[in-house]
Amino acid sequence: MIRAKDINEHTPWQDLTPGGEIYEPGTARAFNTGTWRTHTPVFHADACKHCMLCVPFCPDSAIPVKDGKRLDFDYMHCKGCGICEDVCPFPAITMVAGGVPK
Amino acid sequence: MKSRLSGNEAVAYAMKQVNPDVMGAFPITPSTEIAEYFAAYVANGEVNTEFVTVESEHSSMSVCIAAQAAGARSVCATSSCGLALMYELLYVAASCRLPITLACVNRALSGPININHDYSDSMGARDSGWIQIYAENNQEAYDNFIMAIPIGEAPEVRLPVMTCMDGFITSHAVENIELLDTGVVRQFVGEYSPQHYLLKKENPLAVGPYDISAYYMEHKVQEAEAMKAAKARILEVAKEFEKISGRRYGLFEEYRMEDADLALVIMGSSAGTGKTAVDKLREAGIKAGLVKIRVFRPFPGEELAQTLAGTRAVAVMDKSEGFSANGGPLFAETRSALYDLKQRPYLINIVYGLGGRDIKVEDFEQVFKRLASIAESGDIHPVYSHMGHRTKGAIA
Numbered sequence: 001m002i003r004a005k006d007i008n009e010h011t012p013w014q015d016l017t018p019g020g021e022i023y024e025p026g027t028a029r030a031f032n033t034g035t036w037r038t039h040t041p042v043f044h045a046d047a048c049k050h051c052m053l054c055v056p057f058c059p060d061s062a063i064p065v066k067d068g069k070r071l072d073f074d075y076m077h078c079k080g081c082g083i084c085e086d087v088c089p090f091p092a093i094t095m096v097a098g099g100v101p102k
Numbered sequence: 103m104k105s106r107l108s109g110n111e112a113v114a115y116a117m118k119q120v121n122p123d124v125m126g127a128f129p130i131t132p133s134t135e136i137a138e139y140f141a142a143y144v145a146n147g148e149v150n151t152e153f154v155t156v157e158s159e160h161s162s163m164s165v166c167i168a169a170q171a172a173g174a175r176s177v178c179a180t181s182s183c184g185l186a187l188m189y190e191l192l193y194v195a196a197s198c199r200l201p202i203t204l205a206c207v208n209r210a211l212s213g214p215i216n217i218n219h220d221y222s223d224s225m226g227a228r229d230s231g232w233i234q235i236y237a238e239n240n241q242e243a244y245d246n247f248i249m250a251i252p253i254g255e256a257p258e259v260r261l262p263v264m265t266c267m268d269g270f271i272t273s274h275a276v277e278n279i280e281l282l283d284t285g286v287v288r289q290f291v292g293e294y295s296p297q298h299y300l301l302k303k304e305n306p307l308a309v310g311p312y313d314i315s316a317y318y319m320e321h322k323v324q325e326a327e328a329m330k331a332a333k334a335r336i337l338e339v340a341k342e343f344e345k346i347s348g349r350r351y352g353l354f355e356e357y358r359m360e361d362a363d364l365a366l367v368i369m370g371s372s373a374g375t376g377k378t379a380v381d382k383l384r385e386a387g388i389k390a391g392l393v394k395i396r397v398f399r400p401f402p403g404e405e406l407a408q409t410l411a412g413t414r415a416v417a418v419m420d421k422s423e424g425f426s427a428n429g430g431p432l433f434a435e436t437r438s439a440l441y442d443l444k445q446r447p448y449l450i451n452i453v454y455g456l457g458g459r460d461i462k463v464e465d466f467e468q469v470f471k472r473l474a475s476i477a478e479s480g481d482i483h484p485v486y487s488h489m490g491h492r493t494k495g496a497i498a
Binding site: 027 | 197198199200260298305306307308309310311313316317320321324325327
């Protein structure tokens with residue numbers, strides 16, 4: 001079975017899957033879609049209570065969670081919309097101008 | 103088993119015998135009686151099909167696409183502007199390589215508003231990546247639908263198939279028909295067993311992803327290769343079908359073509375009328391013949407060129423316009439196919455029968471008369487003309 005990681009812009013048509021089918025889940029993780037940001041969220045871990053409000057509000061999947069705790073932003077997928085800052089009840093997220101996390 | 107059925111009944115009966123998993127159905131006009139008859143089979147518990155009624159043909163084809171991707175054998179039936187409303191999804195079905203089977207009852211597209219037969223609906227979809235097989239009569243409509251399933255589902259093909267019949271002329275007229283036993287049909291079509299499908303839990307699958315320009319062309323080449331491969335598969339399935347039915351099918355039918363000087367290239371029920379004209383002319387000593395195109399996609403160009411190579415003059419009869427100002431779609435294909443011949447017959451195009459305008463044996467005799475004069479004089483002008491309309495100075 002052909003895997004997404006084995007397909008690239010040099011793959012001949014004979015080696016591509018029929019109709020571009022993808023035989024595994026979650027392949028969007030491998031693509032950098034975080035280049036749209038004009039503003040960037042900054043995570044202040046010391047102020048975070050891990051209430052998890054920001055996680056479901058994120059329209060992408062840019063806030064990874066591990067063992068019941070949120071981790072720093074996944075900037076490869078964050079679009080910089082700022083919804084997380086808006087819903088955060090604590091001073092744990094601040095938006096800064098520019099597309100690069102500081 | 104001998105019976106008497108309309109074309110719509112015959113195709114609905116074929117569907118019942120196939121017992122598909124899903125039918126996407128728009129339950130009102132311009133959908134056909136096929137869906138209506140099939141609904142009765144569903145209501146009576148004669149099939150196990152999930153019959154999904156929707157609000158438009160755009161949605162009925164969407165249902166089929168989703169179901170087929172999920173791993174279910176799906177069928178659909180439509181006609182005329184219903185097919186036009188499916189247009190966007192026809193391409194999606196083909197490019198996702200989903201072998202859906204669609205019964206198309208050919209009727210004119212609006213406008214002006216008209217519900218009678220011509221091929222403007224399916225000819226509009228001829229470049230969508232669907233295999234297209236046309237029937238002359240009810241028997242062929244029934245047979246073609248059954249054959250469509252193993253054609254489309256073959257792994258080297260994996261393309262949707264449209265089986266077409268002439269609206270009203272074939273769809274509503276009751277004819278004698280020979281039906282196969284349901285057990286034989288079931289065995290012939292077998293189970294639908296795709297390698298990958300959405301409901302296969304051990305194998306997560308994404309269907310129809312966004313295809314950037316670095317990949318789109320390769321996938322279109324795949325589709326084009328599949329369409330080429332379909333030609334051999336259609337013949338293979340026809341051979342298998344002959345074993346269970348005794349009826350023989352090819353990419354096209356040659357009628358009295360062995361030594362023909364003058365020939366027609368035509369599709370559908372008009373071929374029956376044309377054959378009668380051929381017989382009459384043969385009795386009068388004129389070497390007339392007829393080629394009835396059965397498979398329009400993939401187009402049997404090389405084979406057709408071989409068949410027409412020995413003729414002197416040929417009229418391609420188009421029952422849809424196309425507004426290319428250069429002839430109808432069947433003419434474009436035929437003329438292109440003949441270009442590779444060293445010695446080509448004279449070729450003209452006649453557009454006839456639009457919106458259900460009748461064509462009679464005498465009309466075909468007129469066409470052959472013109473072909474005879476072309477074979478003598480070599481004067482093919484006008485190459486492209488219309489027939490059967492009222493005009494102030496008739497041509498044919």
